[in-house]
Amino acid sequence: MTDLTELGVAAIRDGVAAGSFTAVEVATAFNANVAAAQAALNAFIVATPDKALDAAAKTDKARAANKPLGKLGGVPIGMKDLFATAGTQTTAASHILEGFIPPYESTVSQKLWDAGAGMLGKLNLDQFAMGSSNETSYFGNVVSPWRRNDGGNASLAPGGSSGGSSSAVSARLCPAATGTDTGGSIRQPAAFTGISGIKPTYGRCSRWGIVAFASSLDQAGPMARDVRDCAIMLEAMAGFDAKDSTSLDMAVPAWEAGLSPDMRGKKVGIPREYRMDGMDADVAKSWDDGIAWLKDAGAEVVDINLPHTRYALPAYYIIAPAEASSNLARYDGVRYGLRDLPEGAGLQDMYAATRAAGFGAEVKRRILIGTYVLSAGFYDAYYTQAQKVRALIARDFEQAFQQCDVILAPTAPSAAFALGDKTADPLSMYLNDVFAVPASLAGLPAMSVPAGLNREGLPLGLQIIGRPFDEQGVLNAGLAIESRAGFTAKPERWW
C-alpha cells in the first residue's frame, strides 16, 4: 500500500472520494508522523490527533451514506497557532497566551473544517509571528527537516514566521497547513523547505480570529507541497467576512479549475532593483532558470523598474511594529492569559510584570520600536514618512503592472541558514525578508514555489507577484515553473 503521507491534498481528496482509502486511514498515518517527528522537529505546539480522526470519521461516514464530501473531505491539515481554535489552546507561540483556550473559532479555520478538513494540531511559529526563523517561539524553535549535503548535521531554520507549517509540510507531517504572511511569513519558510505557499491579495482571507500582528499587512494563506494543493486550500480559506471590515467583498474564483501552466500571451516582469550587488550565485541562477522556464511556457519576459524597493524594508519595520505595539496592548494580564501580580503590586506594576514575563525579546523589541515611531515628535518623521513610502511602493507596482502581468523574483536572498546564525543580529534577520516585504506593503498576491536546490542541497524558492485579485495569474505562473522545475527533492528522514 502507498504511504498515504506521501500524498498531497488533491490526491487525498480524490482517493477518499474514490474509496481508494479511508479518511481515517489518512488521518491515522499523519497522526503517526506528527508524533514521531515532534521531539526532533518541534513543529507542533499541540497535537490534536483526535480532532483529525473525528473529522476523518465524519467524511468516511458521509461517503458511506453517499453524501457529498467537502472540498477538503478527508484531508487532515496543520493549523498555525495564530488562528483561534475553539476549545484548543491558542498561543501565538507566546508565554503570555500559554493556556489560553478561545471560546471561538477563527473564520479561516472554520471554513476549512466546514470544507471537511481535520486538524492534526496547532503549529509552532515565531512568537506573535515576529521572526524569520521560528527561533522566537516561547515553545522552542522549530527545526527544518532539511540538512546540508556537507555531511554535517547542523540544524537549519525552517524559516518564519510560519516555520512549524513549513517544517511539517516538507517533513510529511501534514499534506497542507495554514500560514499567515505579514512580511514574508508564508513565502520565505516555503522557500526554505522546498514547498509552495501563497499569500493572497490583502482582504481575501478574513483576519477574524487570527491573533493580530500588523493588521494592515496580515494575510492568511495556505502552504502545501504543490501549486494545485495551494489553490484547493485557498479556495476553502478565502471569502468575504462581514466580521472583518477589511475583508474583500468579492466572489472566490474557482482557482483549481482555472489552473493552467500555459503562459502564452503573458508578460513576466523582472525587477531590476531586486538584482542586488553580491547576490547569492545560486539564488541568481535559480532566478535565471525561472525566467527560462516561463519563456518556455510561452511568456514574454520584460525588464521592469520598482524604484522604491530599497525603502520597503525600512518602511515595513516602522509600520509593522507601530501596528504591533498597539495590537499587543491588550495582553495586559487583566482578562485572559498570563497574569504576573507581584506582592503589593498596583495596576501599572501588574502590567509591567505581566508583559515583561509574557513577551519574548523580539516581541519586546518590536513593541519598543513601534511605540517609539508613534510617539509625539517622531510620528511624522517615521510613521507618516513610512506610509508615504508605502504608497510609492504600491504605485511602483501599479506602474509595473502596466507592462507585465506577473513579476518574477527570488523569494529570499539565500537558502535556509543554520539555527542561531542570525539571532544575534536582528538586522541581518530582517534582511531575509527584503524580497518578500514589498508585495506585503502593496497588499498584492504573491507565492513561492520551489525552483531547485543550491550547491548545499538546500531548496530555493521563486516568488511570483501578481496584480491585486489576480491569484489565478500567480498560481498559473507558479504552475508553469513547477511543471518545468521538476522539483522532486525531499528531506531525507533523519528524525
Added chain:
Amino acid sequence: MTTETAYRIHGATGEWEVVIGLEVHAQVTSASKLFSGASTKFGAEPNAQVSLIDAAMPGMLPVPNRECIRQAVRTGMAIDAQINAWSRFDRKNYFYADLPQGYQISQLYHPLVGEGAIDIVLDEKDPEGSTKRIGVERIHVEQDAGKLMHDQHPTMSYVDLNRCGVALMEIVSRPDMRSPAEAGAYVRKLRTILRYVGSCDGNMEEGSMRADVNVSVRKPGGELGTRTETKNVNSVRFVMATIEHEANRQVDVIEGGGRIVQETRLFDPDTGTTRSMRSKEDAHDYRYFPDPDLLPLVLDDAFLAECRASLPELPDAKLRRYETELGLSPYNAAVLTAEAETARWFEVLLAETAKRTGKPEADVAKQAGNWLMSELFGALNRLGKTLETSPVSPVQAAELLGLVGDGTISGSIAKQVFEKMLETGDAAGVIVEREGLKQTSDTGAIETAVDAVLAANADKVEQYRGGKEALFGFFVGQTMKAMQGKGNPQLVNQVVKAKLG
C-alpha cells in the same frame, strides 16, 4: 452682544473676562455598541453586555455600526455642520483596566463632522432677548470605556465592561462662551437638539451626556490665557459651578503672582471646587495613528440624503413656526419647544383638538398651549410626574378641550373633569356623562334658577335696581352655584340681565 451685562470676575487688579470651550460627550442612542453587537441598555448586571470584541479577545475585529454613524451625521446636520463624506478612525493608545484593547478607537485627524454652530438665548426668561452663536468645531465618534469599581473587594478593583465600546459623540465647541450662564445655555440647547434629533437621550444622571470644561481668564479683549480642562462634569449646574470656581481660582493664582499651568482637573460636586488631576508634563502620549483594522468611512449621497430626510423639525424652526403660524407668544412658543417631548405632546394635542372642534389649528393653539402649560404642567408637578409618565394622553386631553370648545362643559367644569381623569384614567366624555356635568343651555331651567335666586335675594335686587350694578356678578354667581356650575355662562348672563331689566 450686550457688553453692559458682560460677565466679569472682579479681581484686585481689575476686571477679568472668562473664556470657555466645552467638549461634550454624548452617548449615541443605538441598540448596540459602536463596533460590536453587544447591547447598550443601561442598568444591566456588570459585564452582562460584553462581546468578545469589547473584551478585546485575541483576533477580534471592530465592525462599525452604521446606526451610530447615522446618528452622528444627523446630529451634525442638525447644527448645520459640514459632514465629511470621508472620515477615518484613529487609535488613541493608553493602558488602563477599563480599556481592554489598550486603545480607544476615536477620530483625531479626520472627524465625521466638521464646523457647525448652535444659537443660544442668553436669557431664557426673555426668549425675545439677544441670542449668541456658539461655534462647534467638530463632532467625532468614539468608544466609551468601561468602569472601574473600587468598593467590591478590600484589596482589588473590579471592572465592569458594559459601557466599554458604547458609541459616544464628542461635540467640541469653539471657545466662544464668556460666562457660566452662556455655557449652561449651550449645554441645555445642545441637549434639546440631541433629543429632537433622537441621537442621544441627554440623560446626564445616567452619564449619557458629560462635559469636559475648558476655562481660561484674560483681561477683557486681551490675549488668551492658559486653559485648564475639567473632566467629566455631569450636569448643567456643575458645568456652571466648575466655570465659576475655576475662573475665580485662576484670577486668584494670577493676581497672587502665580502662573496657570495647562492641566487636567476634576470637579468635586460636594465642595463645588476643582482640583488638579494631572499636569501637561504628566500627560499621556496617546500615539494616535489610523486604526489599521478599519477602512476609511466613506458615506455616499444616498446615505446622506436619508440622514437629512429623517431629521425632524428642529427647535429653532419649530419656535418660529409656533409664533408665526400658530400665533403663540414668544414665551409660550419657547416653553413648548424647549423639550422635544413637550412639543411632540403639544402637537398631538393640537391636531386632535382641531379635529374634534373642526377648527384650524391656529384657532385652538392658544387654548391648547395655555392648557398644557398651566393645567397639565401644574398637575404633573403636583403628582411628581413627567410628560412621559403622564396619566393623561394628548388624545384624551384633546377630548376634554373639545368638550369645552363645543360648549358641552364650561372651563371651570373642565378643571373638575381633568382632576377626575387624573384620578380614574377615564375619558373626559365618560366622566361628564357619569357625573352629569354637561352644561345646560335649557333656557327654562336657567330661568327657573334665576327666578329662585332673585326671589331669595329681594333686598339685593332692590339695591341693584337702585344703582349698585356691581351686584350683577353676584346674581350670576349664585345662579351658577345653584346649577352646580352647569349653566351655560353666556345664557345665565343673558337671563339675569333680562330678569333684572
